[in-house]
Amino acid sequence: MVTKHKYGSANRVYLGIGWDIIDFKPIRAVTIILRTSGCHWRRCKICNYYLDGASRPPSDEDLISQIDDAISRFPEGELMVKIFTSGSFFDTREITEDLQKKLIERLPIDRIRKLIIESRPEFVTPSSIKYPSEIFDNFEVAIGLETTSDAIRRNSIDKGFNFEEFKHAVKVAAEAGAGIRTYLLLKPPYLTEKEAIDDMLKSAEELIPYTKTISLNLTTVREHTPLYDLWKKGYYRPPWLWSAVEVMKQIRADRRFDDIAIISDPIAAGKPWGPHNCRKCDNIVKDAIRHFSITQDLKDLSRLDCSCKRLWEKVLELEKFTHGVPLA
Numbered sequence: 001m002v003t004k005h006k007y008g009s010a011n012r013v014y015l016g017i018g019w020d021i022i023d024f025k026p027i028r029a030v031t032i033i034l035r036t037s038g039c040h041w042r043r044c045k046i047c048n049y050y051l052d053g054a055s056r057p058p059s060d061e062d063l064i065s066q067i068d069d070a071i072s073r074f075p076e077g078e079l080m081v082k083i084f085t086s087g088s089f090f091d092t093r094e095i096t097e098d099l100q101k102k103l104i105e106r107l108p109i110d111r112i113r114k115l116i117i118e119s120r121p122e123f124v125t126p127s128s129i130k131y132p133s134e135i136f137d138n139f140e141v142a143i144g145l146e147t148t149s150d151a152i153r154r155n156s157i158d159k160g161f162n163f164e165e166f167k168h169a170v171k172v173a174a175e176a177g178a179g180i181r182t183y184l185l186l187k188p189p190y191l192t193e194k195e196a197i198d199d200m201l202k203s204a205e206e207l208i209p210y211t212k213t214i215s216l217n218l219t220t221v222r223e224h225t226p227l228y229d230l231w232k233k234g235y236y237r238p239p240w241l242w243s244a245v246e247v248m249k250q251i252r253a254d255r256r257f258d259d260i261a262i263i264s265d266p267i268a269a270g271k272p273w274g275p276h277n278c279r280k281c282d283n284i285v286k287d288a289i290r291h292f293s294i295t296q297d298l299k300d301l302s303r304l305d306c307s308c309k310r311l312w313e314k315v316l317e318l319e320k321f322t323h324g325v326p327l328a
């Protein structure tokens with residue numbers, strides 16, 4: 001869904017241009033990753049995004065130049081705009097409240113059909129989301145909940161917040177007229193492939209009252225993380241793309257999700273450190289997942305097949321006997 005533009009100088013930022021959906025209809029979407037001082041939590045076992053932050057804390061002027069740089073590369077026409085920071089936009093240690101407002105003000109508001117801003121739930125307060133909620137009819141906070149299971153979020157990720165805090169953020173957002181996009185994480189460490197699928201299906205079900213979009217992130221192994229050490233020792237395999245297909249198919253086929261979109265943009269698909277099947281089918285399956293994310297049409301997923309699917313089925317059946325050590 002996203003094509004990369006490399007950034008070089010300090011105030012050049014990552015801008016991804018791709019597609020997303022609003023009310024189940026495709027729309028051009030841009031993703032901006034501002035280079036702030038980065039996430040202050042920094043304990044997640046799977047994440048090193050804070051390393052993508054600025055090497056020295058950027059000044060207000062730097063951040064304004066960054067957003068201007070991104071805006072200057074926006075495609076024409078109506079857009080969805082997604083703003084990330086490798087942390088939380090609403091964390092005032094990264095961006096002061098006054099500057100948050102200034103950055104949002106610079107966006108071409110007239111042609112933005114939806115604004116999405118990512119944040120940890122503790123920074124979603126009536127005051128932090130007041131301004132974007134007021135000027136955008138369609139504003140969503142994106143939260144990386146990862147799973148509705150507090151035990152898995154704590155033991156496999158160490159995310160530092162619980163489902164109750166997420167629900168509170170949803171309530172605060174709803175009171176301001178804003179929505180929530182929820183990121184779930186397929187297969188954090190210490191789960192078998194089957195447990196990972198079950199965790200996503202249970203999480204999706206528990207999210208029905210709280211979200212209009214579920215974005216399924218497929219775990220990739222990033223350097224300088226505890227997950228990287230596990231993977232190097234052979235104790236972790238990133239998720240099969242078949243598992244993502246299975247989760248998305250089951251959710252889309254379930255009438256209870258009729259007004260909830262389930263989308264995914266597999267990163268590093270087909271790489272040993274990213275979600276993969278057998279190499280032969282990785283690209284086809286990845287493209288199908290991306291296409292389905294825009295159409296929400298089950299046909300995009302149900303036609304897929306490969307001989308490796310039988311092996312994946314065996315893994316689901318047998319991995320419990322190896323206590324989570326990958327079978328294939």
Ligand SMILES: [Zn+2]
Nearest residue numbers: 278281306308
């Ligand atoms: Zn295959």
